[in-house]
Amino acid sequence: MLDRTRLTALLARERATFEDRHPRSAAAYARADHLFGRVPMTWMNKSAAGFPIHLDRARGARVSDIDGHEYIDFCLGDTAAMAGHSPAPVVEAVTRRLAELGGASTMLPTEEAAAVGAELARRFGLPHWSFTLTATDANRWAIRLLRAVTGRPRILVNSYCYHGSVDESLIVVGPDGQARSREGNVGAPYDVTQTSRVAEFNDLEGLARELAHGDVAVVLMEPALTNIGIVLPEPGYLAGVRELTREHGTYLINDETHTFSAGPGGATAAWGLDPDVVTIGKAIGGGIPVGAYGLSAAVSAALSGRTDLDLVDMGGVGGTLAGNPLSLTATRATLEQVLTDAAFAGMIEVATDFATGTQKIIDEYGLPWSVNQLGARVEYRFVSPAPRTGGESAAHADADLEDYLHAYLANRGILLIPFHNMALMCPQTTTDDVARHHEAFADALGELIG
Known part of the structure; x- marks a missing residue:
């Protein structure tokens, strides 16, 4: 259903925008000659936009980079910060x-x-x-x-x-x-x-x-x-x-x-x-x-x-x-x-809002995609019904589409887990944060589908 030529052009645009918005991160990355891969750990090179943003500070469900941009963080250190960044x-x-x-x-x-x-x-x-x-x-x-x-x-x-x-x-x-x-x-x-x-x-x-x-x-x-x-x-x-x-x-x-x-x-x-x-x-x-x-x-x-x-x-x-x-x-x-019982109840409630809202947007565009929820964790996939095995899941990966969505969202202040389309909630994540994701996600699909 996707126009791959349009996808390629939009991805190039979002990457160029990302580069323009992050001169200090780009410079920090370029001069990190003594780091293998220019990053502290090579998986940090998994960036939809070509280079990683460099962290300035993080608190709760927010991170800020050295270029002065703040993000709603649905990555949360790929689970390491599920309690939120630096909980009091x-x-x-x-x-x-x-x-x-x-x-x-x-x-x-x-x-x-x-x-x-x-x-x-x-x-x-x-x-x-x-x-x-x-x-x-x-x-x-x-x-x-x-x-x-x-x-x-x-x-x-x-x-x-x-x-x-x-x-x-x-x-x-x-x-x-x-x-x-x-x-x-x-x-x-x-x-x-x-x-x-x-x-x-x-x-x-x-x-x-x-x-x-x-x-x-x-x-x-x-x-x-x-x-x-x-x-x-x-x-x-x-x-x-x-x-x-x-x-x-x-x-x-x-x-x-x-x-x-x-x-x-x-x-x-x-x-x-x-x-x-x-x-x-x-x-x-x-x-x-x-x-x-x-x-x-x-x-x-x-x-x-x-x-x-x-x-x-x-x-x-x-x-x-x-x-x-x-x-x-x-x-x-x-x-x-x-990460108490009460905190999990709230996180799961917010994640359910994320999952239902995302599926609604996907359905409105008539895309054959699916959404799975695992408590406070939500993932959208480029296939429906959702894969039932790891092999099926791997077969339905789409690197360019994933990079487009990640770069588009990052340019609008939203971070997903970089390895796939996964979002995690912490105790400080709010329904307003979810609504901002939904707005940007809908806009991204609107530009892609037309």
Whole structure:
């Protein structure tokens, strides 16, 4: 339905406008010769307009760049700032830890750590917790623990899942139905098809076929796919996954790093799930780096009884900075005072307004697009009905169309998560913010469709 020539021209116009509006960001980017890729981390080069805006300040649901432009931030650090930027209780707690108490990294436990563990246990239903600096590390370490318990070498993930940079997760189902390394995988230390198995999300037959080999220690999955666009579970799918994993003696990890948007206890609590392990990171620290993994009583007991495993020193599980006082102080303040049950209720209400309004605009233009909502997270896709697998979702990507919408919105003061058309709400996001998105989104479609 789209005039690709018109799309190309509009994208070029928006990129030129972006360049004109951001001379200081462009200059900062150009002179960053000593940064690999000219950015602190190479994924920051994912910019619809050719170079990233450079941050000046951020507060609540707003960020400002060094060129003086303010944005409504629906990106929120791709979940890391789901509590909003610099929430006051976290700032106060972290300031007290650094300025009054000191000891950002001491290799000593604090009372905050026990309080955080208790709160995570209340929310997710798993009794024992340990901490990392990232969700990626939480996944890596949980995988190692469950390989040790089972004596099995492989893990299984869903095609186009997202578990950070875990090497074993970079596997997809190819067009021929066979497993292959995900395109663009950088410097893989080994052939991922030898360490991992893969099944499409919402495909219980495929999962059963892969588990039947009897060599899978753990299924690591998001309860809903998020980083290939939101792909929601079909009725009965997650219950089927749990049944199959138990049937084949395989453990189940729910990676709640992104699906935490489903509610105070993530999808695990919202949907009544019963995993053996939960991993999480990003949002729980209110912007301070932290990750965590929770173990069922059975997994904890199985590990504690293994005298052959070095869980204290050089067994490959842990890190000097993991569980540091600063991270745990920030996490306690975030969970107890910011991302509360009441806050989630408000965030989800605003997200519902975002989802219904966006779908209405899409329908008014007669576009075959769809909208999915995962609690406080919303995504619009360029296909209808919404994809049911990661492979389907990847097949319906449209880079130029996505860049046009992102650049158009950025030029009008609205930021989406740069990797896809996803918007996240924080406690400070308002219905007025949503209305501004809808106005700009409708204008963007109006110029494109005519």
